[in-house]
């Protein structure tokens with residue numbers, strides 16, 4: 001589940017290295033009324049900043065629509081450049097420009113190209129995959145500068161694809177040879193178990209929420225709403241919790257990587273804690289949005305295992321703190337009270353106890369599962385582990401079942417060394433990040449086929465013993481492959 005995200009203004013320690021990179025060529029930028037070079041360079045900084053802001057709002061949906069220009073942007077793919085596009089760079093030119101940009105930085109790159117009139121801005125845009133819109137066709141070259149600024153900014157933030165990894169065999173070989181794999185996971189690895197993906201509008205959960213009178217379903221996971229009335233959260237929490245201790249073939253795959261001593265860290269956006277069911281060790285997992293594995297009292301910070309309140313959550317009840325209850329009983333001699341939840345304004349439904357209201361009787365705190373709500377800080381562990389444990393060790397990144405648009409996980413590929421190969425496994429490809437190999441399809445099917453080809457035994461009741469998987473190429477994409485079960 002990847003709906004809980006860094007709230008606006010939230011900044012993990014990850015932001016720092018990103019900003020350091022950005023700051024490198026800030027020196028010659030930002031002078032209004034400067035040369036074309038200076039203006040374009042300054043504009044790339046603005047474009048970069050606005051991408052950051054959009055990114056951190058957590059919705060992910062407006063990723064590519066920040067300005068009029070961006071709405072007008074048409075993408076030109078490398079495969080098209082290779083075949084030849086009128087007035088555009090050749091693929092070889094494009095690759096050379098990109099390499100040069102990454103080598104010398106934005107300011108020097110703009111100075112060397114536009115500053116010295118070696119190429120037009122209109123043509124240079126195509127080197128970065130942007131086709132100038134038709135309405136600018138007869139415009140002077142300066143009209144393309146803002147577009148070029150966006151193009152350069154995007155390219156500079158992007159990790160360039162490693163050209164040597166493309167095929168399924170490459171992916172299998174990477175699996176076999178890598179020793180320290182970072183696995184990023186999202187809702188897609190749990191959907192085969194019937195756990196709803198909250199970002200998908202057709203799961204029925206949103207309509208379930210309508211009767212709670214919420215204007216935005218995300219309010220269920222808003223910490224302020226929770227403090228006001230925890231019953232809203234607990235009325236749907238029972239539907240999020242997995243009913244049995246089951247796990248998907250993809251969870252089993254992550255466990256298999258662990259058994260082979262190859263799992264460096266599994267960063268998961270999911271809060272269902274299903275990784276534990278598969279036997280992935282807590283020291284190998286970072287639950288980026290927290291999880292139901294533990295719960296904490298909102299009043300006294302008393303912590304319990306998630307299992308301790310599991311039954312109450314399943315019943316739709318509001319679990320309260322045993323420690324608070326004990327000290328209340330000891331302090332005042334008042335016997336155990338049911339139902340008080342610490343939120344005084346919302347007791348109208350607790351008809352049986354409404355007479356208590358006027359007496360300010362101490363009430364035990366509510367036990368809040370340790371998932372990260374909107375308005376709460378993300379667990380510190382994330383950035384620390386990534387920068388101080390993984391960054392220098394990782395030799396392969398596998399992203400599974402997430403569109404990778406939500407912070408903080410979305411930042412991971414950009415922070416790890418660019419020479420580390422990255423494989424993407426999901427139903428649909430993404431365009432904002434470039435992976436070396438895209439393996440498209442049901443992730444359970446993809447990982448089972450990868451294991452088969454690697455000669456690894458991935459046993460799981462949901463993988464039929466005689467399963468045959470065909471892999472189809474995707475036209476125009478050398479590194480994209482679709483996995484399908486034969487006869488399915």
Ligand SMILES: [Zn+2]
Pocket residue numbers: 297298299300301302321322323324325364365
């Ligand atoms: Zn307590």
